Amino acid sequence: MAPASLRNPICHGCGRVISGTSGMGGRVTPSGVPQQHSSRVQYGLSPKARAQQAHLKRKKKKTGKQFKNLVLVIVIAFVFLFTPAQEHVNKQLSIWLGEFWKSIGPAHEYPVGTEYTLQRTVEIENFDSGERQFLYRLPIPIQRTNRGVDDTTFDRNGNLDMASDVQWVKSMKVGSSFSHIDVPVDTVEYLEESSAISLGDGFSSVHWPSLGSSEDRCEFTRCLIWKGDIPATSIAILTITYDIESYSYAWNRGDTIS
Incomplete structure (x- = not known):
């Protein structure tokens, strides 16, 4: 009997397969080429x-x-x-x-009471080559109450209930480069043009006349009138400063600002 090759599981003498089904692979695989044996083994639990x-x-x-x-x-x-x-x-x-x-939620927390200073500046320019006359009206603030600008709320059997202040303009001052002239806001006072106060700029003055319908007066409420003659290529400046005390509600007003 011819010996079988170690690489080939087929007997060369009898032609029988001597290694089971792996002999089929040997029949179709050229001699000298190593065979690939694949075997899959699963480990673990069954389904x-x-x-x-x-x-x-x-x-x-x-x-x-x-x-x-x-x-x-x-x-x-x-x-x-x-x-x-x-x-x-x-x-x-x-x-x-x-x-x-x-x-x-949208919200805004307002202070119970506050005290602040408001400053405003008005400028009138003259770019012409000659002198120009001007007149400017500025309202004098009215104290605000819980009834708008009214001093009373209701009439009960002929007795008027007084309104409470919610905004009090404590002072109003005017000037040219700085505010130095006091304008009465707590009391109703008038200053006619004949007694006008100079701003110190050399060409303008202020006064607060009594009510009237003419051009040089205010018809409905007290106002300050600033007037003068601006020189050529110059600017007239009015600076106004207000000291104000205000409250969120009328019943919050006390002796001190909180």
Whole structure:
């Protein structure tokens, strides 16, 4: 019997396969070429065992969730059965809701009362080659009340209820480069043109005449009149400064600003 090659599992003498089904590969594989043997082996649980394991996990998760729900029900029952705990939770809930609405709701916090200074500047320019005359009217502020500008609110059997101030213009001053002339705002006073006060710029003055319909007076409310003759290529400047005290509501007014 002819010996068989170590590379080929076929007997050269009889032609029989001497290594089972692997001999088929030897019949079609050239001599001298190494053969590739593939074998796949799977390890682990069978599909049935994996399904049982997944079922146990779901059951365990469901049991844990039910336990958490039971604990939550017990806590809620405890809160509503015992008054001290209920008060504490209600207080904390109120704080949380307050913070929540502050974060999402549009809001603006106004001060109860405030005190400030307002400064305004008016400039009139003359770019001509000659002198130009001008006249400018500036309203004198009216004190604001909770009835607009009225001093009273209601009439009860002939007795008038006085209105409360919500904005009080404490002072008004005017000047050219700086404000130095006091204009009466708390009392109704008039200063006619014959007694006009010079601004110190050399060509303009101010006065606050009595009411009237003529050009050099104010018809409906008190006003300050600034007039003069601006030299060529010059600028006339009026600086006005107001000291104001105001309140959010009439009932918030007190002796001090908070």
